[in-house]
Amino acid sequence: AAGVIQSPRHLIKEKRETATLKCYPIPRHDTVYWYQQGPGQDPQFLISFYEKMQSDKGSIPDRFSAQQFSDYHSELNMSSLELGDSALYFCASLDRDNTEAFFGQGTRLTVV
């Protein structure tokens, strides 16, 4: 069965650079959530989208932005990267009945 696809799996950037993370939800899932998980930390909710519109916002820095496109994939854009942005970034998609969230394997971002 198709799962949530995130790309890239690993990314290394320098401070002050920009990064774009992509998430491809399970087909026919119209809701996408982004989470940030620092080393040894629990996942923190960043932002969510439903039917291409932002539906909820968590602890997402102003340097980050995100959107959901017409094919329901989502991109998280991160600018002016800081060392503290190094983390595992998860995307999750939800089925139309909202009964289960499916997580991708994450993008590990390292800022040096």
Next chain:
Amino acid sequence: GDSVTQMEGPVTLSEEAFLTINCTYTATGYPSLFWYVQYPGEGLQLLLKATKADDKGSNKGFEATYRKETTSFHLEKGSVQVSDSAVYFCALSKRGYSTLTFGKGTMLLVSP
């Protein structure tokens, strides 16, 4: 705000031992409760869930009962295996899956 508190790890057990990982929550209203498991290098997988008081979620030998009177959702398994070694996250949501609030995770290490 809403919060989830889990027992700190690591929890170290021998194979076939009994497992309990404590989880308590603080939330207004009637949250849904979840346990997620994260194997090394992988994304989060839903292990089990309960959506109302006294519900028992179960999967792969794991069980957890939604106790509203004690605001708890402790995870139990009668006989752990080496393959159960992972990080376990307790989580809650108040609007289906709109946002998941996670506990800090408990690492389980099972030795042969």
